[in-house]
Amino acid sequence: MEQPQPDPEKPAEKGFDQYRRKFMAGLVTAGAVTGAAATGAGAARAAWGGSTLQDVLGGFFQDNYQRMSRDEIDSALARIERKAQRKFGVAIHCEDTPPLPNTVFGYALNISKCQGYRDCVDACVKENNLGRDSQVQYIRVLEMAKGSMDLEKSDHYYDPKDVPVDGKFYLPVQCMQCDDAPCVKACPVNATWQEPDGIVVIDYDWCIGCRYCMTACPYQARHFNWTEPVIPAAEINPNTNYLGNRPRPKGVVEKCHFCTQRTRKGQQPACQEACPTGARVFGNLLDPNSEIRYILANKSVFRLKEELGTEPKFWYYTDDLPAQS
Amino acid sequence: MTLIRFFTDSLRGLLRGSRAYWIWLGVLALVFCVGLWAYSLQLRHGLVVTGMSDQVSWGFYISNFAFLVGIAAAAVLLVIPAYIFHRVDVKAVVQIGEGLAVAAVICAMMFVLADLGRPERAWHLIPFIGRMNWPTSLLAWDVVVLNGYLALNLALPMYVLYCRYCGREPSLKHYFPVVVLAMFWAVSIHTVTAFLFSANSARPFWNTALLGPRFIASAFVSGPALIIVILQVIRRVTAYPVQQSVIDMLALIMTVALQISLFFIIAELFTDFYNESAHAGSIRYLFFGLDGLTGLRTWIWSAVAMNVVAVVLLSVHSTRRAPVTLNIACALAFVGIWIEKGMGLVVPGFIPTPLGEVFEYTPTAVELLVSLGIWAFGAMVFTLLAKASIAIELGHVRAAPAKQPAGKPLPGAAA
Amino acid sequence: MAWALIAAAPAAFAATADAAAAAPAGAASSGYQGPMHRPLRENQPPAVPQPTEPEVFSGYVGAPAFTVTPRKQHLALYPCSQCHKVLPLNTTPRKLVNAPHQAALQHGKGRFWCLDCHQGNDRDMLRTVGGAKVDFDQSYMVCGQCHSARQRDWTFGAHGKRVAGWQGEREIYACTHCHDPHNPVLQPRAASKPPPLRAGLEPMKRVPEPHLLPWQRTLPGTQNGTAAARP
Numbered sequence: 027m028e029q030p031q032p033d034p035e036k037p038a039e040k041g042f043d044q045y046r047r048k049f050m051a052g053l054v055t056a057g058a059v060t061g062a063a064a065t066g067a068g069a070a071r072a073a074w075g076g077s078t079l080q081d082v083l084g085g086f087f088q089d090n091y092q093r094m095s096r097d098e099i100d101s102a103l104a105r106i107e108r109k110a111q112r113k114f115g116v117a118i119h120c121e122d123t124p125p126l127p128n129t130v131f132g133y134a135l136n137i138s139k140c141q142g143y144r145d146c147v148d149a150c151v152k153e154n155n156l157g158r159d160s161q162v163q164y165i166r167v168l169e170m171a172k173g174s175m176d177l178e179k180s181d182h183y184y185d186p187k188d189v190p191v192d193g194k195f196y197l198p199v200q201c202m203q204c205d206d207a208p209c210v211k212a213c214p215v216n217a218t219w220q221e222p223d224g225i226v227v228i229d230y231d232w233c234i235g236c237r238y239c240m241t242a243c244p245y246q247a248r249h250f251n252w253t254e255p256v257i258p259a260a261e262i263n264p265n266t267n268y269l270g271n272r273p274r275p276k277g278v279v280e281k282c283h284f285c286t287q288r289t290r291k292g293q294q295p296a297c298q299e300a301c302p303t304g305a306r307v308f309g310n311l312l313d314p315n316s317e318i319r320y321i322l323a324n325k326s327v328f329r330l331k332e333e334l335g336t337e338p339k340f341w342y343y344t345d346d347l348p349a350q351s
Numbered sequence: 352m353t354l355i356r357f358f359t360d361s362l363r364g365l366l367r368g369s370r371a372y373w374i375w376l377g378v379l380a381l382v383f384c385v386g387l388w389a390y391s392l393q394l395r396h397g398l399v400v401t402g403m404s405d406q407v408s409w410g411f412y413i414s415n416f417a418f419l420v421g422i423a424a425a426a427v428l429l430v431i432p433a434y435i436f437h438r439v440d441v442k443a444v445v446q447i448g449e450g451l452a453v454a455a456v457i458c459a460m461m462f463v464l465a466d467l468g469r470p471e472r473a474w475h476l477i478p479f480i481g482r483m484n485w486p487t488s489l490l491a492w493d494v495v496v497l498n499g500y501l502a503l504n505l506a507l508p509m510y511v512l513y514c515r516y517c518g519r520e521p522s523l524k525h526y527f528p529v530v531v532l533a534m535f536w537a538v539s540i541h542t543v544t545a546f547l548f549s550a551n552s553a554r555p556f557w558n559t560a561l562l563g564p565r566f567i568a569s570a571f572v573s574g575p576a577l578i579i580v581i582l583q584v585i586r587r588v589t590a591y592p593v594q595q596s597v598i599d600m601l602a603l604i605m606t607v608a609l610q611i612s613l614f615f616i617i618a619e620l621f622t623d624f625y626n627e628s629a630h631a632g633s634i635r636y637l638f639f640g641l642d643g644l645t646g647l648r649t650w651i652w653s654a655v656a657m658n659v660v661a662v663v664l665l666s667v668h669s670t671r672r673a674p675v676t677l678n679i680a681c682a683l684a685f686v687g688i689w690i691e692k693g694m695g696l697v698v699p700g701f702i703p704t705p706l707g708e709v710f711e712y713t714p715t716a717v718e719l720l721v722s723l724g725i726w727a728f729g730a731m732v733f734t735l736l737a738k739a740s741i742a743i744e745l746g747h748v749r750a751a752p753a754k755q756p757a758g759k760p761l762p763g764a765a766a
Numbered sequence: 767m768a769w770a771l772i773a774a775a776p777a778a779f780a781a782t783a784d785a786a787a788a789a790p791a792g793a794a795s796s797g798y799q800g801p802m803h804r805p806l807r808e809n810q811p812p813a814v815p816q817p818t819e820p821e822v823f824s825g826y827v828g829a830p831a832f833t834v835t836p837r838k839q840h841l842a843l844y845p846c847s848q849c850h851k852v853l854p855l856n857t858t859p860r861k862l863v864n865a866p867h868q869a870a871l872q873h874g875k876g877r878f879w880c881l882d883c884h885q886g887n888d889r890d891m892l893r894t895v896g897g898a899k900v901d902f903d904q905s906y907m908v909c910g911q912c913h914s915a916r917q918r919d920w921t922f923g924a925h926g927k928r929v930a931g932w933q934g935e936r937e938i939y940a941c942t943h944c945h946d947p948h949n950p951v952l953q954p955r956a957a958s959k960p961p962p963l964r965a966g967l968e969p970m971k972r973v974p975e976p977h978l979l980p981w982q983r984t985l986p987g988t989q990n991g992t993a994a995a996r997p
Contacts, residue, residue, distance in 0.1 A: 046479065090475075092482075147961070160965065161964040163961050166706065177706050177707035178632060183961065185960050189956070208553060212550075213484055214476060214488040215483065215491075216484045234470075235468020235469045238488070240408045245706070246704050246708075252397055253397045277469040289932065293931050298928075303927075304939070307928075308932050309932050310932070316923070320923055320924060325924055345925075399966060404963070642972040642973055642974050643971065643972060644971070644972060709972055711970060
């Protein structure tokens with residue numbers, strides 16, 4: 027295994043970082059050589075939960091995403107693809123899609139329109155390779171009684187024959203991609219951070235699963251893989267990216283990431299695509315002509331728990347009509 | 352080297368024990384092995400074998416962690432009288448306190464490790480090699496201060512015991528700065544652990560300035576309670592001199608701390624219930640139940656009852672001095688604080704969730720077995736450390752056993 | 767003079783108010799006449815006729831460019847002139863019989879009928895109230911006559927659904943893509959299943975406390991919250 031080349035786009039490394047990179051690479055090489063000798067060179071035998079020893083060691087010594095060189099990221103992507111092949115029998119494609127320049131994403135949701143169908147929840151589960159049996163659903167739709175914004179009186183598990191129910195309105199909640207995120211501050215190992223395009227992302231291969239970020243989040247937006255996620259092979263979304271919907275292991279935290287695998291390529295997030303009523307509006311907050319900017323300037327908007335100072339980038343608005351026609 | 356012989360001689364000292372000693376160690380080792388087996392289940396299936404959920408994402412493990420950090424911090428209650436106030440009677444037993452601190456800190460860190468979803472990635476917490484989010488993350492702070500405290504409480508007694516082993520007096524000039532550092536560090540470990548909880552503005556039950564003082568006050572109850580019992584056991588099974596004045600001092604500290612602790616609880620209850628807002632949902636769930644779910648109500652009221660009985664027994668001079676009632680008070684206070692600071696603090700912080708959902712938590716058998724195993728391991732560590740230090744202090748383990756020990760004899764020690 | 771009349775109006779109302787509300791005998795008189803309603807427009811005929819040019823709609827200022835998903839391919843019976851070339855024109859508002867399409871309009875509650883939106887002598891086009899012709903793919907110009915505020919929202923993105931990507935020129939659904947113009951009220955439909963619990967955990971048996979609103983609460987000493995029975 028050759029020495030990984032430093033990424034020319036990243037700032038020049040200080041002395042210690044170079045030593046650490048060489049040290050880690052050396053450990054992986056030593057482990058891989060030992061492993062190859064032990065198991066027979068090149069034999070991709072299913073062991074250690076379906077990975078070869080080389081992949082296990084490479085994964086174990088893998089660095090934090092923000093410190094990895096281009097080569098290291100590429101080997102990590104290849105490892106993810108191989109692991110998915112072994113686990114699901116499906117060839118997936120894992121990329122490292124960079125953020126778009128001059129872009130900060132924002133989301134607006136029209137609660138006059140949301141009917142509570144939960145189409146967004148289903149689309150998200152399928153697009154982001156969420157475990158079907160696990161508790162992890164990035165979006166949770168709350169059924170609220172009209173006349174009150176009291177979340178404590180909401181029903182998370184509404185199951186009427188038809189929606190919308192008389193006298194109720196619906197409030198979908200997901201990660202707010204806060205600009206001053208308490209989860210980013212809480213993480214002891216910097217496994218979660220805010221990207222330049224405003225999305226708070228998680229490095230699933232660095233997260234140690236301490237769940238401190240989950241206690242810090244005021245929106246219950248972060249979810250933990252209590253068990254190994256189960257995805258039917260026929261339903262896997264093969265277009266994945268590292269900081270987004272690549273298959274996750276058990277024991278790590280995950281959350282909505284505004285579908286980085288889609289939005290960083292100009293597509294809409296899966297929830298917006300799926301919503302039948304057009305209640306969801308997604309766009310670039312830095313573009314003064316965007317729909318979301320119009321909504322923020324012309325509609326009655328509010329954010330959840332704004333008094334906590336988290337600066338969420340998810341607004342709710344209603345069908346208040348503008349003054350001028 | 353003398354240092355190596357220090358360790359080997361101490362180890363040999365550990366192998367000399369009564370039947371009771373070996374039975375005690377054997378039982379602890381057995382419980383630890385059962386805990387290890389239960390943990391292997393957790394490693395294999397994931398944390399789904401526990402009772403935790405997205406709604407209540409910290410449970411029995413972190414409850415015990417918070418409680419044990421308090422026990423560790425309470426060692427400072429022996430260090431301060433011994434070294435700052437020069438109480439000779441306390442100085443004789445300060446190594447026991449430091450041994451308890453080491454065992455408690457190791458236990459606490461093991462609980463955190465048991466709670467991790469990916470424990471093999473714990474190396475990510477090592478500075479420089481991993482990527483530690485210090486000083487922003489309170490959990491990173493906790494890792495730093497707990498490991499530092501462990502190092503301090505290993506270094507300090509080791510220095511003193513090594514000096515005694517070599518037959519010379521430890522130099523005050525050398526270890527006094529470390530003592531002062533350890534004093535402040537002890538308070539800081541528990542303050543950082545309190546800040547770990549109180550930093551979360553998403554959790555109004557914890558987001559109070561009073562949490563740090565509550566933690567320190569309750570630590571100064573549960574720590575001395577345990578030390579008092581341990582000292583009485585040591586006095587009975589070894590020839591180690593444990594003065595009654597030490598126990599009296601600890602009992603007095605415990606009394607005042609428990610009174611303050613109960614006052615803090617009254618302050619919390621008043622502030623939350625006088626004008627009850629949505630922020631009082633957690634404390635309402637804890638004391639009265641919420642939406643018909645009353646899982647922790649019996650727990651907390653029994654803890655309150657235990658603490659009240661304990662504070663009465665301790666506040667009355669005669670019952671505080673009588674060994675039977677003192678021990679009853681210690682047991683009640685220890686268990687009461689364990690309930691109130693453990694499950695009674697960690698779990699209600701999650702109920703109701705920030706989105707208003709009420710979802711209860713019950714620890715599973717796997718969690719209980721793993722926790723018992725970790726407690727047993729801590730008890731083992733403490734037993735071994737205490738036995739080694741007692742052996743050295745009593746002069747049974749010396750670098751040159753033929754010579755007389757050059758140091759001053761301990762007050763009340765058998766020659 | 768007009769303002770003096772308006773100012774005098776509340777005084778006239780005040781004069782009819784309960785005598786008990788007047789200042790007690792012996793007190794100094796106050797100029798306060800009661801709350802004044804300031805009208806939003808002058809309710810007087812203009813002194814001189816004010817002919818001005820009519821305002822014409824020519825799009826919204828600052829609206830980003832957009833394309834609308836075409837509708838014609840979704841219209842089963844288009845082009846309508848296939849049949850209506852030979853059918854006689856009957857401008858009497860009525861319920862249709864034997865039509866292969868909508869017989870009666872479930873929109874507007876009788877305020878208008880088919881030929882108010884459909885062009886009578888050119889069935890492949892729609893029409894505005896003023897008589898201008900509108901293509902089926904620009905049907906929003908017809909809807910926007912009554913629902914103008916909604917049309918403004920739709921033009922700028924606060925209403926309706928954007929398809930394709932979030933950047934570049936907007937491609938948006940036409941009004942009729944979601945709203946059936948002949949029966950626009952959306953019917954309730956089934957929702958997806960509630961969120962699952964973590965594996966191995968049971969649902970909570972919650973008994974939520976009923977949240978009583980003021981008209982549901984019973985005030986002490988009354989019946990059913992009304993003051994009528996208060997002694």
